[in-house]
Amino acid sequence: xxxxxxxxxxxxxxxxxxLSPWREALNDIIFGAETPLGKAFDxxxxxxxxxxxxxxxxxxxxxxxxxHGEILYYLEWFFTLLFTGEYLLRLISVRRPWLYVRSFFGxxxxxxxxxxYLTVLFPGVKYMLVIRIFRLLxxxxxxxxxxxxxxxxxxxxxxxxxxxxxxxxxYGVFTLVVVFGSVMYxxxxxxxxxxxxxxxxxxxxxxxxxxxxxxxxPQTPLGQIIAAIIMVMGYGIIAVPTGIxxxxxxxxxxxxxxxxxxxxxxxxxxxDIDAEFCxxxxxxxESNTG
Numbered sequence: 001x002x003x004x005x006x007x008x009x010x011x012x013x014x015x016x017x018x019l020s021p022w023r024e025a026l027n028d029i030i031f032g033a034e035t036p037l038g039k040a041f042d043x044x045x046x047x048x049x050x051x052x053x054x055x056x057x058x059x060x061x062x063x064x065x066x067x068h069g070e071i072l073y074y075l076e077w078f079f080t081l082l083f084t085g086e087y088l089l090r091l092i093s094v095r096r097p098w099l100y101v102r103s104f105f106g107x108x109x110x111x112x113x114x115x116x117y118l119t120v121l122f123p124g125v126k127y128m129l130v131i132r133i134f135r136l137l138x139x140x141x142x143x144x145x146x147x148x149x150x151x152x153x154x155x156x157x158x159x160x161x162x163x164x165x166x167x168x169x170x171y172g173v174f175t176l177v178v179v180f181g182s183v184m185y186x187x188x189x190x191x192x193x194x195x196x197x198x199x200x201x202x203x204x205x206x207x208x209x210x211x212x213x214x215x216x217x218p219q220t221p222l223g224q225i226i227a228a229i230i231m232v233m234g235y236g237i238i239a240v241p242t243g244i245x246x247x248x249x250x251x252x253x254x255x256x257x258x259x260x261x262x263x264x265x266x267x268x269x270x271x272d273i274d275a276e277f278c279x280x281x282x283x284x285x286e287s288n289t290g
Contacts, residue, residue, distance in 0.1 A: 019093075019095060023093050026092065027094065031094075048082060051075075051079070052075075052083075055079065056076075059072045083109070084113050094263075095266075095283070099281050103266065155249070155252075162244045162247075165244045166244055166245070169240055169244065170241075173237060177201050178201055180208070181198075181203065181204040184223060184226060185200040187223045188219060188223045192216070192217070192220070192223070193215075199216070207230045207231060208230050208231075208237060263278040263281060263283055266281040
């Protein structure tokens with residue numbers, strides 16, 4: 001086993017793909033959180049993300065946009081150039097940039113900067129500005145702070161473990177709303193606003209989730225009885241996915257600690273504490289453990 005591990009390690013470090021010292025140091029700062037510079041970089045990045053998100057939100061307020069539109073314009077370009085530089089540094093500091101480009105955070109990084117450039121290339125296509133909403137995804141980078149990695153891993157693990165049960169539950173709910181919607185379409189009819197089965201199913205969804213917009217309401221005594229049954233069922237149904245996730249969350253609290261260092265090959269984080277190789281690209285993690 002040790003011979004196999006050493007041969008794999010030699011293959012990675014003798015094929016000319018090792019990072020130069022300055023790129024290695026840059027990788028530790030950008031992807032790591034163990035050093036003071038790495039922690040300072042993460043804090044500064046989070047602060048910049050929050051400021052850029054606030055600027056985007058304020059830009060949607062007409063009165064604020066009229067008074068401070070020019071300032072928001074310059075802030076938008078400032079943050080776009082800042083995150084563009086950060087994105088390029090991330091590509092430089094990994095051995096295989098294409099692996100990072102295809103990763104979740106790589107896609108988020110790209111989508112967070114591209115909308116501003118698209119407005120320059122296509123100034124007449126104003127509807128493309130809606131792509132700017134992807135800039136809000138920058139806040140997900142907060143989860144990459146080492147202090148929150150274990151907690152984030154617990155939440156993600158609980159979601160993965162409960163997804164099948166929740167999917168079965170949602171399938172059952174979907175069946176119920178289709179049945180109740182069809183029944184209400186027959187009982188109430190078009191005169192009460194149930195003009196089609198899809199519209200009746202919409203009413204059943206609104207009712208069973210206890211939202212109750214009030215745009216459609218049953219008029220007959222039988223329809224009101226059915227609506228009352230659906231409302232009571234709704235309170236019990238809401239608690240089911242919460243209970244499923246809570247059980248899996250408790251089970252996930254015994255999850256292993258995870259490593260704070262990032263893979264020098266693809267930049268991925270979140271590896272098990274005893275991991276020897278990256279679970280995404282297979283690169284050896286020995287170089288990061290010292």
